[in-house]
Structure formats: structure tokens, C-alpha cells
Amino acid sequence: MRFFNTVASSFFVATIFLVSSLPAYAQSVFDVISNDPQLTILRTYLATTPGLTNRLRSSTDITIFAPTNQAFANVANVDLSRGQIAQILRYHFVPSGEFLASDISDGLQLRSAFQSERLNFQVNSTGVFVNNFSQVVQPNMMASNGVIHKIGNTPALPRTILAALNR
């Protein structure tokens, strides 16, 4: 009896040890996006870009700016092809590091995964903005392989798409 108790309690200790040595955040960037009710349009678009989805699952040290359903609704009148949507998604993905809100300063530029085109940041008393119009509405959503910042207002658009829309 005593023997079993000892075995049982050392098993218990080993289990606790294993659980506490798991990474602090179990969900990948992709999982966090997929489970967020404000990001269902983004999730639907990601389903059409498997290459990007894989990177959000398995790349490490990444940052993604995630347009909310409201942000996409605000550009719903803009006619975008599937290819343009894929470009816009890649433009919101920064593969070169995990940038927390505290790492983002006024004037910072980060290279996106869309042809390395830069995202420009403004930080002032109103908040944090991408390319002057897309405001960070929920920063620092942590995942096992990176960080997500939700953006409202509107998705950030790469130059090629802005040029096509103004034509």
C-alpha cells in the first residue's frame, strides 16, 4: 500500500512537472485567429491561402495585424479579386519578429510578407495606427509562435492595390 502511494505520488509530481513545462501559450497564431469571433472573415480568407495559413501555424517569432470583421465590412463595397485578398493578407503578416505593442514606436516601419512592402506605424495620444488609417484596437494577443494585434477601421492596403483602386 505504502509502495503504491509512493509510486502514485511520484507520478503525480512528474505530471505536474510536465504540465508546468509546457509553453506558456499553447495555441498558434492561426488557432487564436480561428477561435476569435471578431476574426471570422479573416479566418474564411485564410482558408483560401494555405501557404500563409501554414506559416501562421508553424513559423516562429511572427507578428500579424488581424483586421476584424468590422474592418473588412468597412471595405465591403470595394471589389477585390481572390489574388488581391491574398496580397492584403500577406501585407498584414510580419515574418521577421515578434513585435509587441511596446516595440512599436512612431515612425517605425516593418517589412511585410507581401513583396517586403513596408507597414508604416504612427503612435500618438489617440493610439497606434498602421498606414494612418488602420487603428490597433486590441494589442498583444499572445500565441505560442507570435503575437496578434487586431486592427479596426480598415485593412491596410499595399500600394499596388491602392493604385488599382484609384484607377
Ligand SMILES: *[C@@H]1O[C@H](CO)[C@@H](O)[C@H](O)[C@H]1NC(C)=O
Ligand atoms: C500619414 O499622414 C501624414 C500626415 O498627413 C503623412 O505625412 C504621411 O505620409 C502619411 N503616411 C502614410 C504611410 O500614409
Ligand SMILES: *[C@@H]1O[C@H](CO)[C@@H](O)[C@H](O)[C@H]1NC(C)=O
Ligand atoms: C494620430 O495619428 C492618426 C494616424 O495618422 C491620426 O488619424 C490621428 O488624428 C492622430 N491623433 C492625434 C491626436 O494627433
